Amino acid sequence: MISFGPTEEQEVVREAMREFAEQVFREQAREADEQSALPADLLDTVWELGLTSTQLPEAFGGGGEVRSPITNAMILEELAFGDPALAIASTAPSIFAFAINDFGTDEQKQAHLPRFCGEKFAAATVAVAEPSPVFDVLNLQTTAEAKDGGFVLSGTKHFVVLGDQAQQFLVLARNEQAIGGGFAAIDAFIVPRDAEGLTISEIDKNLGMKALPTVTINLDAVQVDADARLGGDAGIDAARLIAQMRTASAALRVGLSRAVMEYAIPYAKDRHAFGEAIAQKQAIAFMLSDMQIEVNSMRWLVWKAAARLESLEDATQAASFAATYSAEQAMKVADNGLQVLGGHGFIREHPVELWYRAARTLTVLDAVAAV
Amino acid sequence: MIDFNLTDNDNKILDYIRTEALVARKYARYYDENEAEFPPEALDEADQFPGVWSFMGDRTPEDSGQSVIGMLITMAENWGDYSVRMRKGRGVGLGNAALGASGTEEQRTKWGGLLLSMAITEPGCGSDPSLVQTTAVLDEETDEWILNGEKIFVTTGCRSDGVVLWATLDRSAGRAGIKSFLVEKEAPGFQVSHKEKKLGIRADDTATYVFQDCRIPRGNLLGGKEEIPKAGSGGFRGVMKTFNMTRPLTAAFGLGMSRAALDFAREQLEGSGVDLSYGADTHGLSAAAAKFQRLEALQEAAELTVLHAAYLSDQGEPNNLEACISKAKGGSAVREITQGCIELVGPMGASREHLLEKWFRDVRITDIYEGTGQIQNLIIARTILDYDRTQLK
Numbered sequence: 001m002i003s004f005g006p007t008e009e010q011e012v013v014r015e016a017m018r019e020f021a022e023q024v025f026r027e028q029a030r031e032a033d034e035q036s037a038l039p040a041d042l043l044d045t046v047w048e049l050g051l052t053s054t055q056l057p058e059a060f061g062g063g064g065e066v067r068s069p070i071t072n073a074m075i076l077e078e079l080a081f082g083d084p085a086l087a088i089a090s091t092a093p094s095i096f097a098f099a100i101n102d103f104g105t106d107e108q109k110q111a112h113l114p115r116f117c118g119e120k121f122a123a124a125t126v127a128v129a130e131p132s133p134v135f136d137v138l139n140l141q142t143t144a145e146a147k148d149g150g151f152v153l154s155g156t157k158h159f160v161v162l163g164d165q166a167q168q169f170l171v172l173a174r175n176e177q178a179i180g181g182g183f184a185a186i187d188a189f190i191v192p193r194d195a196e197g198l199t200i201s202e203i204d205k206n207l208g209m210k211a212l213p214t215v216t217i218n219l220d221a222v223q224v225d226a227d228a229r230l231g232g233d234a235g236i237d238a239a240r241l242i243a244q245m246r247t248a249s250a251a252l253r254v255g256l257s258r259a260v261m262e263y264a265i266p267y268a269k270d271r272h273a274f275g276e277a278i279a280q281k282q283a284i285a286f287m288l289s290d291m292q293i294e295v296n297s298m299r300w301l302v303w304k305a306a307a308r309l310e311s312l313e314d315a316t317q318a319a320s321f322a323a324t325y326s327a328e329q330a331m332k333v334a335d336n337g338l339q340v341l342g343g344h345g346f347i348r349e350h351p352v353e354l355w356y357r358a359a360r361t362l363t364v365l366d367a368v369a370a371v
Numbered sequence: 372m373i374d375f376n377l378t379d380n381d382n383k384i385l386d387y388i389r390t391e392a393l394v395a396r397k398y399a400r401y402y403d404e405n406e407a408e409f410p411p412e413a414l415d416e417a418d419q420f421p422g423v424w425s426f427m428g429d430r431t432p433e434d435s436g437q438s439v440i441g442m443l444i445t446m447a448e449n450w451g452d453y454s455v456r457m458r459k460g461r462g463v464g465l466g467n468a469a470l471g472a473s474g475t476e477e478q479r480t481k482w483g484g485l486l487l488s489m490a491i492t493e494p495g496c497g498s499d500p501s502l503v504q505t506t507a508v509l510d511e512e513t514d515e516w517i518l519n520g521e522k523i524f525v526t527t528g529c530r531s532d533g534v535v536l537w538a539t540l541d542r543s544a545g546r547a548g549i550k551s552f553l554v555e556k557e558a559p560g561f562q563v564s565h566k567e568k569k570l571g572i573r574a575d576d577t578a579t580y581v582f583q584d585c586r587i588p589r590g591n592l593l594g595g596k597e598e599i600p601k602a603g604s605g606g607f608r609g610v611m612k613t614f615n616m617t618r619p620l621t622a623a624f625g626l627g628m629s630r631a632a633l634d635f636a637r638e639q640l641e642g643s644g645v646d647l648s649y650g651a652d653t654h655g656l657s658a659a660a661a662k663f664q665r666l667e668a669l670q671e672a673a674e675l676t677v678l679h680a681a682y683l684s685d686q687g688e689p690n691n692l693e694a695c696i697s698k699a700k701g702g703s704a705v706r707e708i709t710q711g712c713i714e715l716v717g718p719m720g721a722s723r724e725h726l727l728e729k730w731f732r733d734v735r736i737t738d739i740y741e742g743t744g745q746i747q748n749l750i751i752a753r754t755i756l757d758y759d760r761t762q763l764k
Contacts, residue, residue: 001381002435002443003374004682010373070373136655183650239650269756280763285752286745292755293676293696300675301668304375311376317649321668324653328665366652 004303006074014074020049021082021255026351029083032211033354036203038089039211046090047121051075052097060109061117067101069244069309069371073251073302076369080255081262084358085209087252088368092162095245095370096124096170099188102244103236107227108190112168125166126188127157127217128245128367137172137242137366138182142219144173144189144229151229153189153222161368163215164203167193170230171219172238172367183316186238188230197222208357240309241370243319247305248369250322253330253362254298260337260355261291267350268340278340287336294329301325306371327363334359377443380434384426385447391420392451396726399452402574403729407566409530410455410574417457436685438616442623442677449627450634453733454574464527465489465741466535466553468617473551473593482553488531489617490522490580498746500537501546505582507538509597514589516552518560518582524740528578529563532556535593536580544599551593560585571732618694618741619680622701625737626674628730629708633670635727636663636712639719659715666711673697673704692754699747702738709734 006014024046028039055072056062072094079087097116100108115122130141142155153173160169169191178185191198201216230236265288268279278284305318334356338345345352362368377385394416402410423444434440448456466487470479496502505520518538525534533555541548554561560583567577640659641647647660656664676697683690709731713720720727738744753763 001374001376001378001433002439002678002682003372004679005373005686007372134654136652138651138655242650265755279752279756280758282749282752282763285756285763286748288755289699289748289751292692292751293700296679296693296696297672297676297700300679301672303373304671304675307373307375318671320649320664321671324665325668325672 004300006070010071010074013071014078017075017078018081021079021087025079025082025086029086029211030348030351030354032083032086033209034348036205036210038086038213042086043090043121043123047119051091052094052122053117056097056101056113056117057109060113062113067098067310069247069306070303072371073247073306076248076251076371077255077258077299077302080252081259082255083211084252084256084362085212087255088161088209089212091369092166093122093124095126095248095368096166096168097122098244098370099126099170099230099236099241100190103188103231103241105227105232108230108232112190122167123162123165124168124170125160125162126170126172126245126367126370127160127163128172129157129159129365131156131158131216137186140172140174140186142171142173143176144187145176147223150223150225151189153191153219153224156216156218158216159204159214159365159368160217161212161214163200163217164213169193169198169217171217175235183237183239183242186242187235188238188241189224190228190230191219191222191224195222195224206361208354208359208361210357239314239316242367243305243315244309244370245367246319246323247302247309247315248371249362249366250298250302250305250319250326251371252369253326253359254295254302256355256359256362257291257295257298257326257330257333260334260352260359261288261295263350263352263355264288264291264337264340267344271342284340287340291333291336294333298322298326298329309371323366331359331363378434380430381440381443384423384440385443387426388423388444388447389450391423391457392448394420395448395451395455395457398455399574399726399729400723402455406568406573408574409576410459413458414455420457422458436682438619438681438684439678442619442681445620445623446627446630446674446677449624450631451627452574453572453624453628459530464531465617466531466533468620469535469551470553470593472616474553475593475595478553478590478593478595482533485532485555486527486530487553488525488527488534488578490525490528490534490536492524493521494523498743500549503537503539503549504542505536505538506542507540507550507552507592509540509589510586513586515586516589516591518552518554518585518587520582522580522582524567525578525580526740527576528580529566529576534580536582540597540599547600550597552587553591553593554582554585554587558585558587569736571729571735614741615680615690615694616684618698618747619677619701621737621741622673622677622697625705625734626670626677626701628734629670629705630674632709632712632727632730632734633663633667635725635730636715636720639716662711663715666708669704670708673700676700692751695742695747695750695754698742699744699751702744702747705734705737 054063055065055067058064100112144151171189171191174185175187197220199218204214269277271278301322305322308315308318338356464487466489507516539548562581564579680690680693680697
C-alpha cells in the first residue's frame with residue numbers, strides 16, 4: 001500500500017531531532033566552520049541521543065529497536081537541516097556500526113558492537129572515495145589480495161570523515177579473487193587505526209563543511225587477518241551497503257536544501273526593493289517555489305529508497321535515483337538561495353554562503369553517512 | 372507507515388490496465404493522423420476484456436487508497452495512449468471531479484452517471500478566471516438561469532453529456548461572482564461549435580462551446596448558493612477546490628506518456644548494446660546511460676509528488692499546495708523527459724514510424740492546461756510565503 005504517513009514514533013523522533021538540530025547544531029555551525037573544528041563536547045553531547053546504539057541489538061548493549069532506514073533518513077534530514085558538517089560527524093560511527101550489524105559475522109558483532117553501545121563516543125568510520133576524478137565505486141582502485149590466510153590491502157582513500165580520531169576504518173576494496181565484477185567484487189575490511197602500513201594524513205582543508213574533519217588514508221600493503229573481511233567468507237551485500245550510504249547522503253541533502261529554503265523565505269519577505277518585499281516579485285518568488293518543489297521531490301525519492309532498504313529489497317536503483325537527483329537539486333537550491341540573499345548571501349554573517357560551500361561539497365560525497 | 376510497495380490487489384489492477392493499454396496503443400497512430408475521427412466508445416477487442424471494475428471488488432483497507440490507485444491507473448492508461456481506451460469510461464471527465472468537489476449530495480447523485488466536461492477558459496481568459504465574461508442571469512419567473520458566452524479548449528467537449536462551466540453572476544464582483552453551473556447538452560441555446568486542431572493529443576476531443584440565451588433549471592447551480600460572497604471571504608475557493616484532484620490527475624496523464632517514452636528509449640538503447648544497469652557512479656556510465664538515468668530519476672520524483680497529493684486526499688487532509696507541486700513538477704518533467712528521449716535515440720525519435728514523437732507532442736499540454744506551470748508556481752509561492760493574491764500577483 002502506498003503511504004507517505006510516518007508512524008507516530010517517527011513523528012516524535014523527527015520533531016525532537018528538528019529541535020535539537022536547531023538549538024544545538026545551528027547555533028554552533030558558523031563558529032565551527034570558521035574554526036575548521038568540531039565544537040568541544042559536541043560529539044559527546046550528541047552521543048547521549050543514542051543515534052547509533054538505539055537500533056543495535058540488546059545483546060550487545062543496544063536499544064534493540066528495529067533497524068529502520070526510514071527513521072534514520074528522517075533523522076539525517078533533520079540533523080543536516082541544523083548543519084550538515086555536524087550531522088555527518090555526529091553520525092559517522094553509525095556507518096561503521098550499522099555495517100557490522102547488518103553484514104558482520106557473529107564474532108565481528110561481538111567484537112565491535114558493544115563499543116558503540118557504551119557511554120563514550122566511539123569514533124569509527126568508512127573509507128570509500130578515492131582521489132581520482134574518474135572514481136567509480138564499481139571500479140575501486142584499492143585492492144584486496146588474498147595472502148597468508150588473510151588479505152593485503154593497497155590503495156588510497158580520501159574524504160574519510162572523522163578519520164582523525166576513528167579507531168576503526170571500514171575500507172572498501174576490490175577483491176582480486178572475486179569472480180565477476182561490479183558489486184560482487186567489492187569487499188569491506190575492518191582495519192584498526194594502528195595497522196602496519198596504514199598512514200593517516202593531517203586533517204584536510206576543504207571547501208565546505210569545514211568543521212567536519214576528513215583525512216586521506218594510504219594503505220601500503222596493509223596485512224589483515226581473514227576475519228577482518230566483513231561478513232567472513234560470505235562477504236557482504238555490497239549493493240545494499242552502497243545503497244544505504246547513497247540514501248543517507250541524499251537525506252542529508254534534503255535537510256541542507258530545506259535549511260536554505262527556510263532561511264531564504266523570511267529574508268525575501270523582509271528585504272524591500274522598489275516599494276515592496278522582494279518576495280513579492282515573481283522572479284524571486286518562483287525561485288522559492290522551485291525550492292519547495294525540489295525539497296519535496298528529493299524527500300520522496302529518499303523515502304522510497306529507504307523503504308526498499310527497510311523491507312530488505314534491492315534498493316540499488318532507488319538509491320541511485322535519490323543520490324543523483326538530490327546532488328543536482330541541492331546544489332541548485334543552495335545556489336538560488338544565495339542569489340535570493342544577494343550581497344548578503346556572499347557575506348559570512350549569514351549562513352547561506354556556508355550552505356553554498358557545503359552543498360558543493362556534500363553533493364560530491366556519496367559515502368559519508370548510512371541509514 | 373511509510374510504504375511504496377503495491378499490494379497484490381493493486382498490481383492485479385495495474386497489470387490488467389497495462390494489458391488493455393497496449394491494445395489501445397495499436398490505434399494511437401491512426402487517430403493521431405486522422406484527427407477528425409474520434410476513437411470508438413469501445414475497441415473491437417473489448418469483448419475479450421472484462422473491464423477494470425471486475426478487478427476492483429476485492430479491494431481491502433490494506434490496498435492503496437482510492438485516489439492513489441486512481442492516479443496509478445491513470446498513468447497506466449496514458450502509458451498506452453492519451454486518447455484511445457479499450458472502453459471509453461463514463462463519469463471520468465474533469466467536470467465529474469468538479470461535481471464531486473462542489474455539488475450537493477443531491478446533485479452528485481443526480482448527475483454522477485453523466486460524462487461531464489469542464490469549461491472555464493474563454494477566448495479572453497485563461498489562467499485568470501476572474502476575467503470570466505460568460506454571464507448567468509436568473510429569470511425569477513421561470514426559475515431558470517440564462518447563460519450567455521463562449522468557452523474554448525473544452526476537453527471531452529464533443530463526447531460529454533454535459534458540462535460544468537464557470538459563469539459570473541456579476542462581472543463587477545470579480546472572482547466572488549463566479550459560480551459553477553451544470554449544463555446538459557440538450558439545454559436550449561447550447562451549441563458545440565467545433566473541434567480544435569492541435570499540436571498533440573489530436574484524437575482528444577477539444578471543443579468550443581457557445582451559449583446563446585441558454586436556459587437551465589435554477590437547481591443547476593452547483594452547491595446551490597446563489598448569493599455573491601463578500602470579497603475576501605473565500606467563496607471562490609469552493610470552485611478552486613476542484614483542482615486539488617484534477618491537477619495531480621493531469622500530471623498523471625503526462626507522466627504516463629513520459630514513462631512510455633522512457634520505456635521506448637530504454638528498449639532502443641539496450642537493443643543497441645548500451646548498458647543501462649544501475650549502481651555505477653557517473654564515470655562508470657556511458658553518457659547516454661547517465662542521461663537516461665537522470666531522466667528516469669526525474670520521472671520517479673514527479674510520479675511521487677503526484678502520489679503524495681493523492682495520498683493526502685485519501686487521508687482527508689488538505690492538499691492544495693501538494694496538488695500544485697505535483698502539477699508543476701509533472702508538467703516540467705514530462706517536457707524534459709520526452710525531449711531528452713528523442714535526443715537519446717536520435718533521428719529515429721523524430722520519425723512518425725514510432726510513437727516517441729507523438730508522446731513528445733502529446734505531453735506538451737501537461738504544463739499548460741489545468742493551470743500553467745507558472746500559475747502553479749504562483750500558488751506555491753503564495754502558500755509558502757503566506758501571501759494573498761494582492762501581495763504576490
